[in-house]
Every structure is written in structure tokens, then in C-alpha cells.
Amino acid sequence: MKTILTIFKKEMLDTIRDKRTLLTMIVVPLLMIPVLLSIMSSFQTRQIEKAREKVLKIAVESNGNGTDFIKQLKVRKDIDVREDIDPFKFNDLIREDSLDLALIIGEEFDSELLAGKTADLTVYYNSTGESVLYERLESAIESYSDEVLNVRLDSLGTTRAMIRPIRTNRENVYSTSESVGKMVGGFLPYIFVIFCLVGGMYPAIDLFTGEKERGTIETILTVPASRLQILLGKMLVVVVAGVTSGLLTIVGMYLTLQLNSSIPEEFVHVAGVILTPAVIGLIALMLIPLTTFFSGVLIPASIYSKSFKEAQSLIQPMMFLVIVPLGIGMIPTVKLNAITALIPVLNVALACKEIISGTIDYGLLALVFISLFVFAAIGILVCVRWFSREGNILRT
Secondary structure, eight states: OHHHHHHHHHHHHHHHHOHHHHIIIIIHHHHHHHHHHHHHHHHHHHHHHHHHHSOEEEEEEOTTOOHHHHHHHHHOTTEEEEOOSOGGGHHHHHHTTSOSEEEEEOTTHHHHHHTTOOOOEEEEOOTTSOHHHHHHHHHHHHHHHHHHHHHHHHHHTOOHHHHOOOOOOOOOSSOHHHHHHHHHHHHHHHHHHHHHHHHHHHHHHHHHHHHHHHTOHHHHHTSSSOHHHHHHHHHHHHHHHHHHHHHHHHHHHHHHHHHOTTSOHHHHHHHHHHSOHHHHHHHHHHHHHHHHHHHHHHHHHHHHOSSHHHHHHHHTTHHHHHHHHHHHHTSTTOOOOTTGGGSTTHHHHHHHHHHHHTOOOHHHHHHHHHHHHHHHHHHHHHHHHHHTOHHHHTOO
16 A cells, blocks of 8 residues: 555656646636636626617517507617618518617507407517517516506406406425525536546546656556556546546636626525535545546556557547536436436436435435446456556557
8 A cells, every 4th residue: 555655646746747737637627617607607797787778779660550559669768769660671680780679560459459359569589689688678568568458457347356366376395505406416517527537637648648658657667566556556646636626626616606796696695505515525525436437448548548649539539428428417307316326427417416406315325326436446447457468558
């Protein structure tokens, strides 16, 4: 054990000295996610504020109807009504952003309202743009619709209760923290598991393929340590690098939630409640066997490769094999059960979702850990067998 730790310390020191590895293991996960989230959040907030404050350019084709409704739109300072535009140009003008919205009032609009019927309005909008713009016009239409409805009810001497006999009250069986936890828990593994893989990728390549390129692999094999001890010492570095990268991603996201003022306070509060030390600790425990399993693929590919470029080309497809189960784990209907608890990567994503929301079944969590340790053991065995072959180590 002492020999393994000695090799680990030596290789860890060399890894920390490598700027490229240090960048992917610490700097990128700690800073990239907070920066990206901050930029996206700030941009989205500014876009929504602009959409709410913008004076809407709305083209109207009245067909000689809806005089009262058009007057209501013209009175509003946040709406610029244009009645001089050809309806056949509505589509093109909205696509070009020359107009925000367009409205065609039905030819029977006034007569249908007077007859107590339902009148037609057609709204032209850009579904790829800000939904706030459409919602503002929709609010104006609903306001006018309520006025017409109130007049009808008064003329009949009745109330809204007469036309709405049943009121549905919704009661969510999940608490706010559980609901947010399900959402965050589905997205969070997609980030930190990938960074776990990326964080261990460059140390794995450098510790094996890098030794070949530097011509020092033969020297290392002559030290008074067995192949197994050398392998385990190097493998421990890869695992520590991957786990560190994954945890720093979580830390970076947590700091973003706490320090970014553009994120809603309710969300920040709930996130602070669900991301407790106990939750982070359980996630960290899952990352150790998971990263060991990743090492079982990263290290053999690195041992076999003759160059850094070849190692990257062999390892990069593994990213897709990780992304697919993580994507499946984000689907709300996919649950943690006795079957999904045995599928690597997917079990971590689903368990993380349940842990963060506070609804984890500890029996299933134990099954997740057992399966992860089994896959980790398989990864170690694969590495041992691969590292024991001279043809793989000395392949040039």
C-alpha cells in the first residue's frame, strides 16, 4: 500500500504541474459552468425585460369591425396600432421583425358579439421569438373579452358563477423543494458526470500515452514496484482527478445560484435547501466508483495508444455512450427501480434526481452503489489485464 501511495503522490504532483490537465480538471469545471449560467441567465433576463418594455408594433385589419376594441389598443402607451398595412404582407413583415404582431378582426365580429355569439380574431405572431410579446396582446384581448362578458351577464341579470358551476382547486402532492429537486436533479448529473469523464480523460492519457511519447514508460517499469502497484497508483490519480472535476462543477453551480442576482430568489432558496452537505456527500460517494469504472475504459485506451492524438480519437466516442443514458435520465417518466439501478451512468442520474428531491429509496440507492462497485471492479480488472501485456505497453 505504501508503494502505491508513493506512486500516487509522484504522479499526482506531475499531473498538477501540467497546465492542460490542471485546466480541464479544476479551472474549467469551476469557472465554465458559472460563467455560462450567468451569461445565459443575464441575457434571458434582459431579453424578457426588453420584451415587456417594448412598444408593440401591431398591424390591424378591422374589416370595418371592432371599433371599441381598437380604441382600447390605441389608448395603451405600450402599443402602436397600424391600420394602413396590407394584410397580405403580415407574414413577411413579422418574419423581418418590422412588425411584432398582426391582428385580423373577423368580418362578422360586431354582429356576432351583438348576437351573443363567439366572434373571431386571428393573431399573427412569431413562434420563434419572445412569447412575452404574444402574451401582452393576449392579455389585452382577454381584458376586452371580459368586458363583453360582463355586459352580457348584466343584461341577463346573472353572474359568472352561473356559467362556471365548478371550480377546480389543484393540490400538488410534491413540495416546492421536491419539484425543483426533480428538475435540478435531472439536469445536474448531465453536467457533473460529463466533467467527471473529461476531468479523468487528460490525466489518463498523460499518465500512459504521455509516458510513451516522452520515452519514460520503460524507466517507470524498472522501479522496485509491481505492475499492479504502478497501475493502481496511476489509476488513483485518474479517479481523484475525475471526482475533483465533478465536485467542482457542483460547487461552481452552487456558487452561481448564490451570487447571481438575476436568478429568482425562490429558486436560489430552494436550491440552497436541497444542495446540503449530506446530498453533496452522497453524490461524491457515487462519483468514486463511477469514475473508477470510467478509468476502466480510459486507461486501456491510453495504454494501447501510441500518441496523444490517437488516444483522444479512441476515447472521445465514449462521450456519446455517457450522454445517451444521461439524456434518458432527464425524462420525467424514467424512474429509479431495480432494473435502472443496475445500468451504469443512468443509475447515477436517476439516483441523483431522487437524492436532491429528497425522495430516495435507500434500498435502491444501496443497489446503485453495489452495481457501481461491481462495474468499478470490472474496470480495475480490465486495466490490470491490459497493463500486464508487453505488446500494449511498448506499442510504438
